[in-house]
Amino acid sequence: MIIKTNLDEFNEYLTDASCFTGYSESLYIPESKGEIVELFKRANSEGFSITISGAGTGLTGSRVPLGSIILSMEKFNSIKSLAKNEKMLEVESFVRLTEIQDYLEGSGLFYPPNPTEKLATIGGNIGNNASGSRTYKYGATRKYIDFLEIILPSGDTLDLRRGEIFANGWHFDFCSNEGNRIKFDLPEISMPSVKHSAGYFIEKNMDLIDLFIGAEGTLGLIVSARLKLLPAPQEVLGAIIFFDEHNKMYDFLNYVKSIEAAISPRLIEFFDDNSLELLRPAISQIPSKAVYALWIEVESDGEKADSDLESIYQVAQKFTNLADETWLAQSNSEHKRLAEFRHALPLAVYEKIQQYKQQKLGTDTAVPDASLKAYHEEMISLFKFNELEYVIWGHIGNSHFHANIITKTNEEFENAKNIFNKIVARAVALGGTVSAEHGIGKIKKDYLKMLYNNGVINSFRQIKIAFDRNSVLNIGNIF
Ligand SMILES: Cc1cc2nc3c(=O)[nH]c(=O)nc-3n(C[C@H](O)[C@H](O)[C@H](O)COP(=O)(O)OP(=O)(O)OC[C@H]3O[C@@H](n4cnc5c(N)ncnc54)[C@H](O)[C@@H]3O)c2cc1C
Known part of the structure; x- marks a missing residue:
């Protein structure tokens, strides 16, 4: 175990x-599973707490310690095995998304979840049930987790295969690998039927593995995971389509999401006028008349690629005057250009926030599809009426926006927070969620209270206590 106690050496954690x-006063970097088990047992007997750190790309402060020691999984960074026939990849928890994608390149298989931040670790992605652009077609991280090797806060271990341990209705009763019994009740709730990652995953008769996915490290530490893969499509075609009108963009969106559409995208990502403005200094080719852009990807077999590209262009022509300005992508370098365009945006906002030394104020709300357009329009009016600087982008295919308010002073931040709260509350009122992919962490707990009453949040606490009666692991996340 490497231990660092000189703050200068671990400030960034x-x-x-x-x-x-x-x-925090110390950073621990374990080199074996045994060292972690030992540390967890000491934490229980000596009364200290531990916060697990992934790559630190999280957006809710969930890996941030509040006085606990930091445990970084950075030595658990190897890809263990690829079982091509079973389409499974076994990885340690600190393997980064970019490493998984590079490793699978050319294998004929791919890992569908595609969160924008490729430096994030698989442990962090599982901790938050991260999703990404392709979630529109393929779903979030949860769907691709087949097995988890877990160390519980007590120091016991759990090898958890999907399909092995289920709740009996709303009740769990099972044993750790060491034979210690764990039992607890689930709150009898229905989660919002939108993309959702706020609080514990709860469903009647649920699989235990799903409780650990999205639990923000509060119930156990993930040592390694087995990921389900899919056959890679023969060819992927990409396009960034620019729009000069709000309504036309929505007409296009509704059309491509309908079953009769001539193209069927696997991802649909949105950029508003302020996003385009922010990107213009670095990317001069953005058409001057564009107020919105959508990035789409369509899977194709090699032979039909040309006609599929033509279909994308023809559909764009029906819905925007800027169809001739569409950026198409077929080769790797062309795809890279579109992905970089998407990735540049949160980074540009992040830089601005850092420059003004402000905390991030960005929504992660998702709403039912039928309410999306009205929700979007309400947000714009609120921002404009209150003269706030804002940028909206996100996973519009899943009716999931990241609306970011940029503030320069603490006073501005406090005013903006009131508006922000209204937007989050409105998503809940429409049947949506307060967090679709980033989780609750330490900075979004007030929003979880908008979604669930005290009784439900108390039931979450009882689940936590069933695993962690001495408050050892990831204290301060979720509740
Ligand atoms: C530019 C940018 C773009 C982003 N785009 C997306 C996106 O498209 N989709 C998305 O979902 N998110 C996105 N994010 C957020 C972030 O990348 C994800 O939340 C990611 O899952 C965090 O992974 P990490 O390794 O950085 O984890 P950290 O931030 O270090 O930790 C996140 C949580 O996971 C827990 N954790 C980490 N490792 C383990 C482990 N081994 N066992 C148990 N718990 C663990 C931590 O304790 C913490 O609670 C983006 C962030 C940035 C900065």
Whole structure:
């Protein structure tokens, strides 16, 4: 075990991409599973707590310690095995998304979840049930987790295969590998039927593995995971289509999401006028008349690629005057250009927030498809009426926006927070969620209270206590 106690050597572990900052006196870097088990047992007997750190790209302060020791999984960074026939990949928890994608390149298989931040680790992705652009077609991380090797806060271990341990109705009763019994009740709730990652995953008769996915490290540490893969499509075609009108963009969106559409995208990502403005200094080719852009990808077999590209263009022509300005992508370098365009945006916003030394104020709300357009319009009016600087982008295919308010002073931040709260509350009122992919962490707990009453949040606490009666692991996340 490597232990660092000189703050200068681990300062960057005190924060994450939300800019929320905590404090700690030591960083522990274990080199074996046995060392972690030993540390967890000591924490229980000596009464200290531990916060697990992934790559720190999280946006809710969930890896940020509040006085606990930091446990970084960075030595657990190897890809263990690829079982091509079973379409399974076994990885340790600190393997980064980019490493998984590079490893599978050319194998004929792919790992569908595609969160924008490729430096994130698979442990962090599982901790938050991360999703990404392709979630529109393929779903979030949860769907692709077949097995988890877990160390529980007590120091016991759990090898958890999907399909092996289920709740009996709303009740769990099972044993750890060491034979210790764990039992608890689930709150009898229905989660919002939109893309959702706020609080524990709860369903009648659910699989136990699903409780650990999206639990923000509060119930156990993930040592390694087995990921389900899919056959890679023969060819992927991409396009960034620009629009000069709000309504036309929505007409296009509704059309491509309908079953009779001539093209059927696997991802649909949105950029508003302020996003395009922010990107223009670095990317001069953005058409001057564009107010919105959509990035889409369509899977194709090699032979039909040309006619599929033509279909994308023809559909664009029906819905926008800027169809001739569409950026098409077929080769790797062309795809890279579109992905970089998408990735540049959260980074540009992040840089601005850092420059003004403000905390991030970005929604992660998703709403039912039928309410999306009205929700979007309400947001714009609120921002404009209150003269706020804002940028909206996100996974519009899943009716999931990231609306970011950029504030320069603490006073501005407090005003903006009131508006932000209204937007989150409105998503809940429409049947949506307060967090579709980033989780609750330490900075979004008030929003979880908008979604669930005290009784439900107390039931979450009882689940936590069933695993962690001495409050050892990831304290301060979720509740
Ligand atoms: C530019 C940018 C773009 C982003 N785009 C997306 C996106 O498209 N979709 C999306 O979902 N998110 C996105 N994010 C957010 C972030 O990348 C994800 O939340 C990611 O899952 C965090 O992974 P990480 O390794 O950085 O984890 P961290 O931030 O280090 O930790 C996140 C949580 O996981 C827990 N954790 C980490 N490792 C383990 C482990 N081994 N066992 C148990 N718990 C663990 C931590 O304790 C913490 O609670 C983006 C962030 C940035 C900065």
